[in-house]
Amino acid sequence: MTDHHIPQTMGQQFGRRSWAEPWKIKMVEPIHMISREQREQAAADAGYNTFLLRSADVYIDLLTDSGTSAMSDRQWAGMMLGDEAYAGSVNFYHLEEAIQTYYGYRYIVPTHQGRGAEHLISQAVIKKGQFVPGNMYFTTTRLHQELAGGTFVDVIIDEAHDPTSLHPFKGNVDLDKVQALIDREGADNIAYISLAGTVNMAGGQPVSMANVRALRELCDRHGIRVYLDATRMVENCFFIQEREEGYADKPIAAILKEFCSYTDGAWMSAKKDNLVNIGGWLAVNHEDVFDLARNMVVVYEGLHTYGGMAGRDMEALALGIVESVQDEHVQARVGQVRYLGELLTDWGVPIVQPVGGHAIFLDAKRFYPHIPQNQFPSQTLAAELYLDSGVRSMERGVVSAGRDPKTGDHRYPALELTRLTIPRRVYTQAHMDVVAESVKAIYDNREQTHGLKMVYEPQYLRFFQARFERI
Numbered sequence: 334m335t336d337h338h339i340p341q342t343m344g345q346q347f348g349r350r351s352w353a354e355p356w357k358i359k360m361v362e363p364i365h366m367i368s369r370e371q372r373e374q375a376a377a378d379a380g381y382n383t384f385l386l387r388s389a390d391v392y393i394d395l396l397t398d399s400g401t402s403a404m405s406d407r408q409w410a411g412m413m414l415g416d417e418a419y420a421g422s423v424n425f426y427h428l429e430e431a432i433q434t435y436y437g438y439r440y441i442v443p444t445h446q447g448r449g450a451e452h453l454i455s456q457a458v459i460k461k462g463q464f465v466p467g468n469m470y471f472t473t474t475r476l477h478q479e480l481a482g483g484t485f486v487d488v489i490i491d492e493a494h495d496p497t498s499l500h501p502f503k504g505n506v507d508l509d510k511v512q513a514l515i516d517r518e519g520a521d522n523i524a525y526i527s528l529a530g531t532v533n534m535a536g537g538q539p540v541s542m543a544n545v546r547a548l549r550e551l552c553d554r555h556g557i558r559v560y561l562d563a564t565r566m567v568e569n570c571f572f573i574q575e576r577e578e579g580y581a582d583k584p585i586a587a588i589l590k591e592f593c594s595y596t597d598g599a600w601m602s603a604k605k606d607n608l609v610n611i612g613g614w615l616a617v618n619h620e621d622v623f624d625l626a627r628n629m630v631v632v633y634e635g636l637h638t639y640g641g642m643a644g645r646d647m648e649a650l651a652l653g654i655v656e657s658v659q660d661e662h663v664q665a666r667v668g669q670v671r672y673l674g675e676l677l678t679d680w681g682v683p684i685v686q687p688v689g690g691h692a693i694f695l696d697a698k699r700f701y702p703h704i705p706q707n708q709f710p711s712q713t714l715a716a717e718l719y720l721d722s723g724v725r726s727m728e729r730g731v732v733s734a735g736r737d738p739k740t741g742d743h744r745y746p747a748l749e750l751t752r753l754t755i756p757r758r759v760y761t762q763a764h765m766d767v768v769a770e771s772v773k774a775i776y777d778n779r780e781q782t783h784g785l786k787m788v789y790e791p792q793y794l795r796f797f798q799a800r801f802e803r804i
């Protein structure tokens with residue numbers, strides 16, 4: 334017998350070395366798949382909108398990574414240390430210190446979640462009629478900019494709008510587009526640059542350090558400030574570490590601090606990177622902006638030392654920030670997303686490439702080429718996936734894009750995507766297998782699938798509450 338016939342473990346056989354999550358499970362939450370018949374009923378009751386499903390009717394919930402992460406035992410212990418004083422809670426000072434330490438900004442205003450901070454920064458720094466250039470819109474961000482009298486202008490690189498482009502930093506700002514806007518409208522008519530890392534609507538795509546550095550230089554020449562949507566900035570730093578020269582040996586925490594140093598402040602949905610179920614913050618370096626925001630927070634959120642969060646929430650958040658910047662945590666988090674992406678890619682399912690930080694984005698235009706965009710291919714895909722396996726995903730296409738405030742027509746984005754968003758530290762590899770197999774099953778059945786028509790449309794952020802019927 335040759336060596337080849339000696340039984341070996343798989344590891345020895347392939348020289349294979351797997352990685353695993355840097356945690357083990359201490360408490361479980363049972364989940365259960367209801368029958369196909371019940372799913373048909375639940376989908377119809379929800380108007381084929383996954384936001385209107387009851388969570389008890391969902392098996393694997395990939396609607397969002399927002400507020401859906403599992404907290405650690407240390408964070409839960411922190412919940413018991415809540416100082417629920419109305420003013421000057423101990424936990425606020427822990428939070429302030431964590432943000433100053435890891436993000437590096439000077440002044441902190443807590444808010445109940447990300448859009449609370451978006452409201453404050455938009456109202457504080459946008460003058461009516463000003464432009465707000467940004468690396469692709471995000472739904473709530475752009476709405477708050479518009480409500481403050483601003484006009485959002487997309488200045489992301491063209492590659493971001495192409496789901497097949499393999500550009501390593503598809504979140505980058507196109508500096509020529511910024512320069513052209515400055516030349517056309519004048520620097521005084523630009524409120525600030527709205528920079529997001531990673532870019533959610535582009536597929537969780539990162540911005541490079543070189544790009545933010547160059548953006549900073551350009552803005553310095555014109556006296557324009559740069560504010561960062563730091564919601565998934567830690568994941569952005571993972572891609573810099575992986576792809577950008579000179580950063581392979583730098584810890585995520587150091588990369589984060591450097592990136593933020595090129596910006597004047599940030600707003601944060603702490604429900605994502607920061608590993609909490611609720612919370613947000615605004616952090617800025619300029620005292621004038623801080624004064625305005627701190628004054629406004631007492632009108633809209635709560636006193637400036639809690640901003641809508643309980644003391645215990647701020648403690649969990651302060652601890653979550655520290656956990657969120659640990660290299661092995663971020664590697665496992667993005668690694669799990671990538672695992673799902675690789676399965677789907679191997680099976681020929683069209684997804685946004687390269688795979689981003691928080692989600693797999695199915696490319697509904699290529700998935701259902703026979704369904705026109707005004708019959709909502711991404712919405713259809715989300716409904717079909719739920720019907721097949723009880724997996725909940727989210728539309729990120731024409732429904733999310735809403736209507737043009739001037740013409741009233743649908744905005745038809747180049748990207749018509751369905752997002753499978755992975756909560757942090759919640760699901761296992763086996764869950765990812767189940768999801769991938771279900772996507773494959775509906776892909777195989779794609780030619781038999783018809784689109785949807787919208788039968789109810791709310792005025793703001795319509796994707797949350799719109800209702801549809803099958804065609």
Ligand code: F0G
Binds near residue numbers: 398
């Ligand atoms: N910015 C980005 C990039 C976001 O993804 C979100 C929320 C917000 C701001 C607003 O924060 O929800 O705490 O008020 N995104 C969620 C999602 C809803 O599912 O992508 P929030």
